[in-house]
Amino acid sequence: QVQLVESGGGSVQAGGSLTLSCTTSINTLSSFTIALFRQAPGKDREGVACIGADGRTKYADSVKGRFTISRDNAKTILYLQMNSLEPEDTAMYYCAASDRWMNPSLLVLRYPYWGQGIQVAVSS
Numbered sequence: 045q046v047q048l049v050e051s052g053g054g055s056v057q058a059g060g061s062l063t064l065s066c067t068t069s070i071n072t073l074s075s076f077t078i079a080l081f082r083q084a085p086g087k088d089r090e091g092v093a094c095i096g097a098d099g100r101t102k103y104a105d106s107v108k109g110r111f112t113i114s115r116d117n118a119k120t121i122l123y124l125q126m127n128s129l130e131p132e133d134t135a136m137y138y139c140a141a142s143d144r145w146m147n148p149s150l151l152v153l154r155y156p157y158w159g160q161g162i163q164v165a166v167s168s
Contacts, residue, residue, distance in 0.1 A: 049159055057168075058131055060166070062129065062164060068141065070141065083161075093113040096147070142154055
């Protein structure tokens, strides 16, 4: 059973930084595509960043240059370094995983496994 647990969320002022972690139960993490999504109140869930089994990454335009996704396959953990945070980044952040081969994708439907989410709040 695939389990994904997010940590590292919290409250920060605009311009600050946070690092989200996604701890997984996936022993073969190197063969998975892992992603972070977010959902703000009243809005659809949107893709933030993903990293494929081959290390290729993809970012939403809104976070390019500010967020960096990485993975530690040995520790089976995903990281999202978030810098220069803006109030618009406030949302629940969800970790997602897929064991199907695909090009890096930020489409919700591509990911069958999800974490419970963690809150990130950025104040102005």
